[in-house]
Amino acid sequence: MNNMDTFMNAIIFIAGGYLIYSAYMMKTKGVVASALLGRDIDWDHAKEENKAAYIKVMFPANMIMGLIMIATAAVFTFGSSLGLDGIGETAAVIVSLLFCVIYGTVLMHAQNKYLK
Numbered sequence: 178m179n180n181m182d183t184f185m186n187a188i189i190f191i192a193g194g195y196l197i198y199s200a201y202m203m204k205t206k207g208v209v210a211s212a213l214l215g216r217d218i219d220w221d222h223a224k225e226e227n228k229a230a231y232i233k234v235m236f237p238a239n240m241i242m243g244l245i246m247i248a249t250a251a252v253f254t255f256g257s258s259l260g261l262d263g264i265g266e267t268a269a270v271i272v273s274l275l276f277c278v279i280y281g282t283v284l285m286h287a288q289n290k291y292l293k
Contacts, residue, residue: 186254193246200239203232213239213284218292231291235284242280249273 199210207228209220213235220228252259252269261269 186250190250193243196239196243227291234287238283
């Protein structure tokens with residue numbers, strides 16, 4: 178593994194941790210990070226029932242995606258120890274990208290339904 182792989186794995190790990198932290202902040206304080214909202218979404222002026230519904234949908238999505246990202250970073254970091262070869266790594270990347278697309282779809286659907 179080279180330095181760029183290590184750097185990217187660290188970024189993936191940190192992003193997963195950020196998603197878990199943002200889920201925690203959603204659930205405990207009712208605050209959604211502006212980085213997870215579209216540019217045209219105004220969280221402060223959304224109706225309270227819409228905010229609650231959005232948090233209800235996005236809390237588990239953020240937790241699951243955060244855990245998946247942390248697991249992905251661990252698999253990529255320790256892949257050689259786990260016996261991952263080129264095909265295994267490629268499959269892991271494809272599955273990770275698929276999860277990212279699914280998360281993005283859930284995120285955009287929730288924003289369009291509850292916050293626009």
